[in-house]
Amino acid sequence: MSSGTSRALLLDRFGSLPRPVERPVPEPQPGRTLVRMRAAQVAHLDLNVVDGKFGILPDLPAVPGTTGCGIVLASDIHPEGSLVRLGGKGLGMRRDGCWAEHALVPDAAVQAVPQDTDPALACSYFSPAGTAWAAVHVVADVQPGERVLVTGAAGAVGSLTVQVAARAGAEVIGVVGRPGKLDHVPAAAKPLLAADLSAESVGGPVDVLIDTVGGPVLRDALPLIRPRGRAALVGYTAGREFAVDLADFLLADVSLLPVNLMTRGGEVAADAERLLGELRTGELTLPIERYGLDGLEEAVDRLRTGEAIGKVVLELG
Ligand SMILES: NC(=O)c1ccc[n+]([C@@H]2O[C@H](COP(=O)([O-])OP(=O)(O)OC[C@H]3O[C@@H](n4cnc5c(N)ncnc54)[C@H](OP(=O)(O)O)[C@@H]3O)[C@@H](O)[C@H]2O)c1
Structure with missing residues (x-):
C-alpha cells in the first residue's frame, strides 16, 4: 500500500496550462509500475497535446507528459529502486503521463537505463x-x-x-x-x-x-x-x-x-541507446534547460518562443 500525497500537473482544458494539484499517491496495480518521478520532459509533442492539437488526445482532466525518468517503487517485473525511463504506450496522450511526482504506468512503458544516468538526460535523450x-x-x-x-x-x-x-x-x-x-x-x-x-x-x-x-x-x-x-x-x-x-x-x-x-522507434532503439552512452561520457552533447514543477509556465514559454537551447526538462525531486 502506498500512502501520502503527491503533486501533479493536471490539465482541465485544452489550450490552457495544467495546474498543480495534490492527490493521493497511486496504489500499485498488477501490470503497472509505480514510479517516483525524478524528471519529465517538456517537449513540443506535449505542447501539441496540451493545446489539443494532436491526433491522439486524453480524456480530461489528465496529467500530460509523454516521457519521464524515475525510481521504481513497486512493480511485478521491474526491480524496485532501479532508475527507469518512461515513454510510449500512450503516456501523456491516451493516459496520464509524467508531469507528476508519482506515475503509475503500464509495465511496457518502462525501460531500464544505466543507474548513474542524469535523470534529466535519461528522460530526454531518446x-x-x-x-x-x-x-x-x-x-x-x-x-x-x-x-x-x-x-x-x-x-x-x-x-x-x-x-x-x-x-x-x-x-x-x-x-x-x-x-x-x-x-x-x-x-x-x-x-x-x-x-x-x-x-x-x-x-x-x-x-x-x-x-x-x-x-x-x-x-x-x-x-x-x-x-x-x-x-x-x-x-x-x-x-x-x-x-x-x-x-x-x-x-x-x-x-x-x-x-x-x-513508427521508427523500434528500428533505432539500439542506436539511440548507444548515443546515450556517448552523451553520458560527453563525446556527444545535448544541452538541457532545467525547471522545477513550479516552473512549468517559464519552461513552456521558452519552448514555445524558440528561445530554449536544447531540451527542456522538469526536475521532480
Ligand atoms: N518527426 C518526429 O518523429 C519527431 C521527433 C522528435 C521531434 N520532432 C519535432 O521536431 C521539432 C524539433 O524538436 P526539438 O526537440 O529539436 O525542438 P527544439 O529544441 O525546440 O528545436 C526547435 C527549433 O525550431 C526553431 N523555431 C523556429 N520557430 C520557432 C517557434 N515559433 N517556436 C519554437 N521553435 C522555433 C528554433 O530554432 P531557431 O531559433 O534556430 O529557428 C528551435 O531551436 C519539433 O517540431 C518536434 O515536435 C519530431
Missing part, C-alpha cells in the same frame, strides 16, 4: 537521439562526403543531427533562426543564420536537407537541394503547413521524406 539517427541513417541515408543542411541546428534534434551527420562523414551546415544561437551550433557544422540562406551562403547545392523547423525555413531551404537530393522532414515548430507548387516540385526532383520516430 527523442533527439532516435530522431537524429533515423533522419541521418535510415531516412536520408547520408553518405560520406555528402553536403547536409540541418535547420534548427541549436535545437535538441537539430544539434544531435549535426553531430550524427558529421560522424557519418558529411560536410554539415547548421542553420539557426537567431544570431544568439550561432554559438550553440555544434562545432561539427558551419553555422549559418536562416535569414542569410542562399545558394551562395551554403556554398552551392546540398545533397540532403534535414529540417526540424518547418514553415518559412523549410520553404527557403528546399530550393538549395540538388536534383535527386533528399529532404528529411522532422518538425514544424515554425509552421505546420507549406505549399507545394507541383511544377516546381517536379522540376526540382527532390524527395520529400517524413521522419516519424513513433
Whole structure:
C-alpha cells in the first residue's frame, strides 16, 4: 500500500496550462509500475497535446507528459529502486503521463537505463537521439562526403543531427533562426543564420536537407537541394503547413521524406541507446534547460518562443 500525497500537473482544458494539484499517491496495480518521478520532459509533442492539437488526445482532466525518468517503487517485473525511463504506450496522450511526482504506468512503458544516468538526460535523450539517427541513417541515408543542411541546428534534434551527420562523414551546415544561437551550433557544422540562406551562403547545392523547423525555413531551404537530393522532414515548430507548387516540385526532383520516430522507434532503439552512452561520457552533447514543477509556465514559454537551447526538462525531486 502506498500512502501520502503527491503533486501533479493536471490539465482541465485544452489550450490552457495544467495546474498543480495534490492527490493521493497511486496504489500499485498488477501490470503497472509505480514510479517516483525524478524528471519529465517538456517537449513540443506535449505542447501539441496540451493545446489539443494532436491526433491522439486524453480524456480530461489528465496529467500530460509523454516521457519521464524515475525510481521504481513497486512493480511485478521491474526491480524496485532501479532508475527507469518512461515513454510510449500512450503516456501523456491516451493516459496520464509524467508531469507528476508519482506515475503509475503500464509495465511496457518502462525501460531500464544505466543507474548513474542524469535523470534529466535519461528522460530526454531518446527523442533527439532516435530522431537524429533515423533522419541521418535510415531516412536520408547520408553518405560520406555528402553536403547536409540541418535547420534548427541549436535545437535538441537539430544539434544531435549535426553531430550524427558529421560522424557519418558529411560536410554539415547548421542553420539557426537567431544570431544568439550561432554559438550553440555544434562545432561539427558551419553555422549559418536562416535569414542569410542562399545558394551562395551554403556554398552551392546540398545533397540532403534535414529540417526540424518547418514553415518559412523549410520553404527557403528546399530550393538549395540538388536534383535527386533528399529532404528529411522532422518538425514544424515554425509552421505546420507549406505549399507545394507541383511544377516546381517536379522540376526540382527532390524527395520529400517524413521522419516519424513513433513508427521508427523500434528500428533505432539500439542506436539511440548507444548515443546515450556517448552523451553520458560527453563525446556527444545535448544541452538541457532545467525547471522545477513550479516552473512549468517559464519552461513552456521558452519552448514555445524558440528561445530554449536544447531540451527542456522538469526536475521532480
Ligand atoms: N518527426 C518526429 O518523429 C519527431 C521527433 C522528435 C521531434 N520532432 C519535432 O521536431 C521539432 C524539433 O524538436 P526539438 O526537440 O529539436 O525542438 P527544439 O529544441 O525546440 O528545436 C526547435 C527549433 O525550431 C526553431 N523555431 C523556429 N520557430 C520557432 C517557434 N515559433 N517556436 C519554437 N521553435 C522555433 C528554433 O530554432 P531557431 O531559433 O534556430 O529557428 C528551435 O531551436 C519539433 O517540431 C518536434 O515536435 C519530431
